Amino acid sequence: MFLVLYTLYWKLVLENLKLIExxxxxxxxxxxxxxKTMDELxxxxxQLAELxxxxxxxxxxxxxxxxxxxxxxxxxxxxxxxxxxLAMFDLDDFKQINDKLCHIARDRVLQFxxxxxxxxxxxxxxxxxxxxILIFDKKSKEYYILARDLIKKYYKNPxxxxxxFSVK
Numbered sequence: 001m002f003l004v005l006y007t008l009y010w011k012l013v014l015e016n017l018k019l020i021e022x023x024x025x026x027x028x029x030x031x032x033x034x035x036k037t038m039d040e041l042x043x044x045x046x047q048l049a050e051l052x053x054x055x056x057x058x059x060x061x062x063x064x065x066x067x068x069x070x071x072x073x074x075x076x077x078x079x080x081x082x083x084x085x086l087a088m089f090d091l092d093d094f095k096q097i098n099d100k101l102c103h104i105a106r107d108r109v110l111q112f113x114x115x116x117x118x119x120x121x122x123x124x125x126x127x128x129x130x131x132x133i134l135i136f137d138k139k140s141k142e143y144y145i146l147a148r149d150l151i152k153k154y155y156k157n158p159x160x161x162x163x164x165f166s167v168k
Contacts, residue, residue: 055126058126060117060132065125069125085135087136091130
């Protein structure tokens with residue numbers, strides 16, 4: 001009887017060891033799936049966070065971002081006695097592009113302008129349809145000069161845009 005019990009005991013031990021090995025393998029698979037799912041979730045949340053503060057068409061910051069950033073800049077200026085500047089401008093007679101061309105041309109113009117404004121290395125906000133805000137901190141005086149020159153160069157005559165962005 002003892003031999004039967006002893007054999008049965010070791011049989012159960014071996015079966016348990018096999019089950020433990022299977023569980024370890026399943027645990028590893030689940031850990032890998034969990035890690036992959038978490039990585040995907042983190043990436044999706046980062047994309048959502050980006051979409052929440054960026055204009056879809058121009059990839060510039062949007063009004064929501066501007067409100068938060070403005071509060072931060074005001075708080076920083078009050079706390080440290082520093083300063084910042086905002087440059088707001090719109091495209092004069094931009095409606096002409098819509099009227100003379102089409103929405104596709106309007107979008108191309110906005111994307112072109114956005115790409116140039118992004119090259120200034122300061123936060124740029126698309127405030128409204130054709131309204132933009134540049135945010136300068138106290139360290140970005142040279143960027144302010146670049147922005148001023150860029151705006152003067154590209155945006156003084158909306159009739160030029162009609163020729164550049166004609167859709168045939």
